[in-house]
Amino acid sequence: MMIKNSIPAMMDVFHPFFNMNIVPEAVKTSPADFRPAASVIQGEQGVTLLISLPGLSREEVQLNLDGNMLRVSGTRKNPVNTDDKERISGEISFGDFNRSFRLAENLDGESITATMEHGMLKIRVPFKTQAMPKQISVG
Numbered sequence: 001m002m003i004k005n006s007i008p009a010m011m012d013v014f015h016p017f018f019n020m021n022i023v024p025e026a027v028k029t030s031p032a033d034f035r036p037a038a039s040v041i042q043g044e045q046g047v048t049l050l051i052s053l054p055g056l057s058r059e060e061v062q063l064n065l066d067g068n069m070l071r072v073s074g075t076r077k078n079p080v081n082t083d084d085k086e087r088i089s090g091e092i093s094f095g096d097f098n099r100s101f102r103l104a105e106n107l108d109g110e111s112i113t114a115t116m117e118h119g120m121l122k123i124r125v126p127f128k129t130q131a132m133p134k135q136i137s138v139g
Contacts, residue, residue: 046126
């Protein structure tokens with residue numbers, strides 16, 4: 001219980017050290033929750049989030065941007081009808097999921113694009129364009 005509550009605090013400590021632009025906000029709340037794995041990659045053009053959602057279609061995934069908070073949510077259904085089967089073992093997680101990512105100020109939330117292919121959700125968040133310094137002549 002102590003480790004679960006300290007993970008966001010540890011991420012805040014390491015955030016400046018690793019110069020990350022996105023920090024996962026939510027922490028898994030119970031062992032039964034489905035929490036898809038996510039990777040964050042920073043490139044020259046911006047940040048790419050990869051979220052593993054095997055078995056889901058793009059219609060089963062919702063993306064919402066509220067201020068600087070990007071939320072990815074949906075539901076993965078149980079692939080087995082448990083009414084007529086006796087479960088021997090179960091390692092496939094299913095159910096509702098909700099992942100939240102706080103966008104850094106240098107990212108352009110208005111230009112987010114997302115694609116889904118083979119169960120991998122790819123979200124691209126470009127850097128904001130910086131205004132170039134302008135030389136002003138004195139007349």
